[in-house]
Amino acid sequence: MSAPGLLVAAPRSSSGKTTVALAVMRALTRRGLRVRAAKCGPDYIDPAFHHAATGRPSFNLDSFAMAPRLLDALASETAAAADLVIAEGSMGLFDGVRAAESRTGANADIAARYGWPVVLVVDVSGAAQSAAAVALGCRLYDPRVTIAGVILNKVASARHRRLVEAGMERAGLPVLGVLMRDAQLVLPERHLGLVQAGETADLAARLDRLADLAEAGIDLDALVACAGGTVPDGAGPMPSPPGQRIAVARDAAFSFLYPHLETGWRRAGAELVPFSPLADEPPPVDCDVCWLPGGYPELHAGRLAGAERFLDGLRSFARAHPVHGECGGYMVLGRALEDADGATYPMAGLLPVETSYRRRKLHLGYRVARLCDDGILGPAGARLIGHEFHYASELSAAPSDREALARVTDAEGVDLGLAGHRVGTVTGSFFHLVAADPG
Incomplete structure (x- = not known):
């Protein structure tokens, strides 16, 4: 009961x-x-x-x-x-x-x-x-x-x-x-x-x-x-993991990963292996996927830019395995990040993205995405629901059809164009994944 x-x-x-x-x-x-x-x-x-x-x-x-x-x-x-x-x-x-x-x-x-x-x-x-x-x-x-x-x-x-x-x-x-x-x-x-x-x-x-x-x-x-009410018994489908052994960045700069995703991944038999970019740790080489959650990289941009073992290890990992970044993780996968004081720091350079927190602009709301190509988030055409909440401005050009992660709308179906990037097995976007195909 x-x-x-x-x-x-x-x-x-x-x-x-x-x-x-x-x-x-x-x-x-x-x-x-x-x-x-x-x-x-x-x-x-x-x-x-x-x-x-x-x-x-x-x-x-x-x-x-x-x-x-x-x-x-x-x-x-x-x-x-x-x-x-x-x-x-x-x-x-x-x-x-x-x-x-x-x-x-x-x-x-x-x-x-x-x-x-x-x-x-x-x-x-x-x-x-x-x-x-x-x-x-x-x-x-x-x-x-x-x-x-x-x-x-x-x-x-x-x-x-x-x-x-x-x-x-x-x-x-x-x-x-x-x-x-x-x-x-x-x-x-x-x-x-x-x-x-x-x-x-x-x-x-x-x-x-x-x-x-x-x-x-x-x-x-x-x-x-x-207190009152009742919740129906029975288990439903939980989120599927992006890999079997997942390297997950986890520290003060990378922490925004929904608990239900972690639980679903573990229930499906995946192992989550934490590592800390701020401690200059690279993703473990024995993992098959790397996931960079959102967080506050803009507060730690200097430390991240100087974390050579992390950045070199991430680039090396990406040559053989999928890497995905959400929001803050997406910015770190990019070429450069400008902090609130106007200082610009080089990032991993795995995606053609440059972002700024000096030019603040609020982005907030649900995102309904259709994937442009097969990847660890699902096959081409898969429908995902996410949410975007950040103040970063994207300084780089909008993605083309060939390099975008997804085409997105808002919650009411208004077309917001192409979003995110994909280069080889490296992907990222500003929206945080909540669930796949909730129709």
Whole structure:
């Protein structure tokens, strides 16, 4: 029997979802509950924080990018090994793409699919009773979703709390907890979101501090009592590995690899062999594929340019085996990378790509790709779903038909042209793979 679940969501971004979710996860884990977390949508940073807070892996659940059977397989594995599932939303509760109902990528799709009640985090800074009107709108907007209660965040004073709670009472929304305005609650951030879990100083102490605040300000017993829903049993198809023995770059510059991909690859019998470019380690020669995930190479461009063993080893590896780079990995496979200060550093030179972080431009959204040729991601014509989120500008020319990795559209089918590159067995693109052929 699957564990009951809750979805921690909010009316909009930057409301405190991650802070509240981590506080509750850690507090309930300290009480001895087997808490499993999940992240709605394409986020590769928050699941690592979930893992740190609960001691258990966290998967992404994405109703647009994942086929229903893959979605159910990941949710089933999450719920089968837990006493309680806590899913964290992304953006606003109903924010997604224009697509068929239940396939929009919105948090609400996940809550509706598994019957998980929503705990709504409401940032009440700058509002009092009006905050209840926003929360009430969330309760009424989609009849598929149940709002179990609200947690008030950034409450300024006792008087402010009384005013907000009066509004919530009028709207018929239970207040499950209150967090006062406190700058110490904020986790450090950089341009792609939170500073990664592995780089956050004193992370365990920070999580325990959040748990202490949850114990003091949230009715955890009432919150747990709100949990419900069920996840269908049974395993679905997991992602196929790109090779049997996969060299995976893993350090502060390369860390954005979705947990469900790693799990799927291992389930299929693949072995993942980590190596660190920042430590000047080359991909192990006894591997048959090299995968360079995204991350923050722009913060370490000088070290990477000086990592001669890594770069020479990567070039040597690419002469005999496939190499693929996503986003940051794609930039490192290119000819040069300009950092935010305008300094330009040579990279591996395996793809005709030059990128710049000085000329910042936001690229954000789902990518639906059709592969132009056979490769480790699939055969020519295979349909992949990925997500792009970066601020780099590409200085080099757009790829031609003969050298592009894929032709891509956005989530609504708008043609975005050719994307990525392929040169021999070396491939790369700015989009992070989420799943193959989710139709």
